[in-house]
Amino acid sequence: MSKRGLLIVVSGFSGAGKSTVTKYLVKNYPGYALSISATTRDPRPGEVEGKDYFYVTKEHFREMIASDSLMEYAEYTDNYYGTPKAFVEEQLAKGNNVILEIEVQGAFIIKDKYPDAVLVFVTAPSMETLIKRLRDRKTETEEKIQKRIAQMSREYRYIPRYEYYVLNDEVEKAAERLDAVIRSESYRTERCPEILEDIEKYLGGTK
Amino acid sequence: MSKRGLLIVVSGFSGAGKSTVTKYLVKNYPGYALSISATTRDPRPGEVEGKDYFYVTKEHFREMIASDSLMEYAEYTDNYYGTPKAFVEEQLAKGNNVILEIEVQGAFIIKDKYPDAVLVFVTAPSMETLIKRLRDRKTETEEKIQKRIAQMSREYRYIPRYEYYVLNDEVEKAAERLDAVIRSESYRTERCPEILEDIEKYLGGTK
Numbered sequence: 579m580s581k582r583g584l585l586i587v588v589s590g591f592s593g594a595g596k597s598t599v600t601k602y603l604v605k606n607y608p609g610y611a612l613s614i615s616a617t618t619r620d621p622r623p624g625e626v627e628g629k630d631y632f633y634v635t636k637e638h639f640r641e642m643i644a645s646d647s648l649m650e651y652a653e654y655t656d657n658y659y660g661t662p663k664a665f666v667e668e669q670l671a672k673g674n675n676v677i678l679e680i681e682v683q684g685a686f687i688i689k690d691k692y693p694d695a696v697l698v699f700v701t702a703p704s705m706e707t708l709i710k711r712l713r714d715r716k717t718e719t720e721e722k723i724q725k726r727i728a729q730m731s732r733e734y735r736y737i738p739r740y741e742y743y744v745l746n747d748e749v750e751k752a753a754e755r756l757d758a759v760i761r762s763e764s765y766r767t768e769r770c771p772e773i774l775e776d777i778e779k780y781l782g783g784t785k
Numbered sequence: 786m787s788k789r790g791l792l793i794v795v796s797g798f799s800g801a802g803k804s805t806v807t808k809y810l811v812k813n814y815p816g817y818a819l820s821i822s823a824t825t826r827d828p829r830p831g832e833v834e835g836k837d838y839f840y841v842t843k844e845h846f847r848e849m850i851a852s853d854s855l856m857e858y859a860e861y862t863d864n865y866y867g868t869p870k871a872f873v874e875e876q877l878a879k880g881n882n883v884i885l886e887i888e889v890q891g892a893f894i895i896k897d898k899y900p901d902a903v904l905v906f907v908t909a910p911s912m913e914t915l916i917k918r919l920r921d922r923k924t925e926t927e928e929k930i931q932k933r934i935a936q937m938s939r940e941y942r943y944i945p946r947y948e949y950y951v952l953n954d955e956v957e958k959a960a961e962r963l964d965a966v967i968r969s970e971s972y973r974t975e976r977c978p979e980i981l982e983d984i985e986k987y988l989g990g991t992k
Contacts, residue, residue, distance in 0.1 A: 699974070701980055704983055705983055705988070706987070727988070730988055734985065734988050737974065737981055737984065738974055738981065741973065742969065742972045742973055743972050743974055743977050755968065755972060757965075758964075758969050758972075761965045762949065762966045762970070765949045765950050765952075765965075765966060766948065766950075767944065767945055767947050767948060767949065767950055768945070773908055776911055776912055777944065778941065779912070781934070781937055781938045781941050
């Protein structure tokens with residue numbers, strides 16, 4: 579099967595666990611690739627260059643914008659985040675479903691440019707759980723947490739533009755739900771013109 | 786969870802194996818119920834009254850139409866087929882996803898009355914396989930087969946109105962695909978207003 583893969587945009591509030599879920603999916607299910615974003619933010623402890631992000635300077639990031647080598651980019655809590663184009667295109671052409679883990683602004687830029695993209699919003703079981711998870715992250719200062727909550731307040735009105743929620747209560751279950759969503763999308767009639775062609779070829783002459 | 790179940794319409798050409806797939810799904814996956822149709826056609830060998838169909842006379846069927854106790858009905862190769870309403874409503878209210886296995890005409894009647902219904906078309910790996918399966922059924926005369934092919938010729942233009950294809954190469958895989966489609970539909974943002982409500986409740990006051 580050399581059928582083109584699907585482009586999947588995964589967003590979610592900070593603390594919803596979207597990175598954990600997408601990484602689990604890509605590692606444990608076949609046919610997926612995770613787009614690696616470029617960012618100007620500092621690495622968190624344990625994050626690895628070229629695996630979690632490409633960590634670049636603001637100057638370098640602006641060069642990538644200028645050379646049109648990003649599918650989308652956005653500024654978020656004083657840093658740039660963007661999606662390098664070449665890798666995504668290559669994976670889609672190979673038939674892999676490519677997951678872009680990006681913020682709300684970037685998600686809608688992608689959807690406008692690639693209307694076929696599927697938009698998924700990862701949620702915690704409740705907002706209470708989400709805020710608790712965020713506070714339990716030792717890397718976040720109270721100031722950063724407040725900034726993130728303010729960001730959520732600006733973003734949440736756009737959530738209905740996402741097509742699916744994936745509940746992240748447990749990472750294994752969440753990955754399984756995300757896989758179901760993506761496979762289901764790949765079965766959509768408009769994504770499978772070859773099936774109707776086969777039927778038409780056979781029945782076209784029988785009338 | 787007392788959340789209302791989804792209404793799923795499953796159609797497919799004769800020989801695609803839609804009955805086998807839906808029966809396998811309902812037996813092996815939790816949270817599903819299979820609507821039992823009423824029909825005026827004769828039972829095939831091995832079929833059981835009240836399990837495969839309710840076998841009724843044409844007179845009885847016309848009484849059910851008159852008393853508005855059918856969700857939809859259709860005439861198909863000289864027989865009536867219809868969906869008794871009460872059972873479906875009861876199962877949906879319980880939170881079960883209800884599968885209606887019906888023909889193209891009936892499917893669109895359901896979609897008009899219940900726009901939330903999900904329309905799935907079960908396909909064989911190819912038309913060649915499908916016709917072979919049909920000829921291998923010992924119960925079908927050549928005349929009946931020709932009638933079914935003529936029926937397919939009338940129906941196939943409407944396939945793009947279905948939302949999903951479920952490929953039936955092996956029954957276990959097909960049931961797994963159908964389950965993925967139905968779960969995925971249940972994660973659609975517009976079907977989960979309670980998630981946005983929780984977010985709004987929490988963030989509404991933070992602005």
